[in-house]
Amino acid sequence: EVQLVESGGGLVQPGRSLRLSCAASGFTFDDFAMHWVRQAPGKGLEWVSGISWDSGSIGYADSVKGRFTISRDNAKNSLFLQMNSLRAEDTALYFCAKDTVAGSRSWNYFDYWGQGILVTVSS
Amino acid sequence: DIQMTQSPSSLSASVGDRVTITCRASQSISSYLNWYQQKPGKAPKVLIYAASNLRSGVPSRFSGSGSGTDFTLTVSSLQREDFATYYCQQSYNTPSITFGQGTRLEIK
Numbered sequence: 001e002v003q004l005v006e007s008g009g010g011l012v013q014p015g016r017s018l019r020l021s022c023a024a025s026g027f028t029f030d031d032f033a034m035h036w037v038r039q040a041p042g043k044g045l046e047w048v049s050g051i052s053w054d055s056g057s058i059g060y061a062d063s064v065k066g067r068f069t070i071s072r073d074n075a076k077n078s079l080f081l082q083m084n085s086l087r088a089e090d091t092a093l094y095f096c097a098k099d100t101v102a103g104s105r106s107w108n109y110f111d112y113w114g115q116g117i118l119v120t121v122s123s
Numbered sequence: 124d125i126q127m128t129q130s131p132s133s134l135s136a137s138v139g140d141r142v143t144i145t146c147r148a149s150q151s152i153s154s155y156l157n158w159y160q161q162k163p164g165k166a167p168k169v170l171i172y173a174a175s176n177l178r179s180g181v182p183s184r185f186s187g188s189g190s191g192t193d194f195t196l197t198v199s200s201l202q203r204e205d206f207a208t209y210y211c212q213q214s215y216n217t218p219s220i221t222f223g224q225g226t227r228l229e230i231k
Contacts, residue, residue: 044225059218107217109157113166
């Protein structure tokens with residue numbers, strides 16, 4: 001059974017940093033692209049960032065470019081999101097999501113999602 | 124970046140109704156269009172991929188069509204469990220992905 005479990009969220013002051021983690025199990029993690037998607041309270045889905053299986057292709061939404069960094073550790077079946085210079089508008093539920101694309105640097109759609117971790121940016 | 128625009132933003136319908144949700148891309152995305160359903164407090168679930176392919180386990184009352192810039196998601200006969208929010212998502216412009224703003228489907 002595929003499982004994605006996010007951790008590392010919480011309350012943080014504007015301008016500070018936070019690092020999210022996603023522990024993956026139930027599939028061959030190093031075969032697949034992975035993504036972070038967020039949802040602000042009462043709002044729609046926003047893709048944040050994605051990374052190919054080999055970290056050779058990485059992308060960011062314009063809203064986080066230059067502030068967030070995605071990475072992965074295939075040996076530990078883990079995905080990360082380093083979030084710096086946090087703003088109130090980064091407050092959201094952050095989902096880790098698995099892509100269906102294996103062994104490629106193109107992306108497709110998300111077939112498994114974690115339950116999400118809440119990040120609140122407030123003074 | 125490619126913008127995705129869904130219409131309507133919200134929709135009221137009754138059990139048994141046929142409903143259609145539209146998604147328009149700001150430029151051609153071929154068939155790189157996927158549809159998700161999200162219920163309150165839950166992660167999204169994929170329904171349709173590559174514009175018209177039904178994901179395994181999804182009821183056949185859901186269908187998708189379109190290519191280029193215009194796409195539709197149709198539910199042929201609404202069931203109570205279908206009342207949720209629906210999102211389209213493009214994957215044409217790797218390494219960038221965008222979602223539509225969502226369509227909330229409510230019970231009339």
